[in-house]
Amino acid sequence: MTSEYVCLSLILARKLREELLDFLSEQPGQTSGFTVSDAAGHGSGVQLPTAAERVKGHADQVHVQIVLPGADARRLVDQLRHSFAGCNLVYWIAPVAEFGTIA
Incomplete structure (x- = not known):
């Protein structure tokens, strides 16, 4: 059985x-690597807890992307639910058509 890759x-x-x-670095086997970017959150569901964010009109956020097998992504989301409960962590899982490295 082959693993279907997804992007979490x-x-x-x-x-x-x-x-x-x-937390992600402590998940051996599930997260062999990931990409991290700063993001600016906009929208009705975005919380702006600081005065600076309210003035700017967006939330200062971090965006992490991880390509991994689908089963590992779902297991990682379950662990995140437990470890980051109440933190308003947003996630989505999307299929990856192809994944590789060009060296």
Whole structure:
């Protein structure tokens, strides 16, 4: 049976960046690598907890993308639910048509 690859995207408040990256780094076998970017969250569901964010009109967030087998992504989301409960972590899982490295 082959593993279907997916891209797990995570969006979280930037102040929790290091906590999230530490958590992901401690997941051997599930996250062999990931990409991290700063993001600006907009929309009716986005919380703007600081005065600076309210003035700017967007939330300072971090966006993490991980390509991994679908079963591992679902298991990782379950672990995130437990470890980041109440943190307003947003996630989605999208299929990956192809994945590789060009060296």
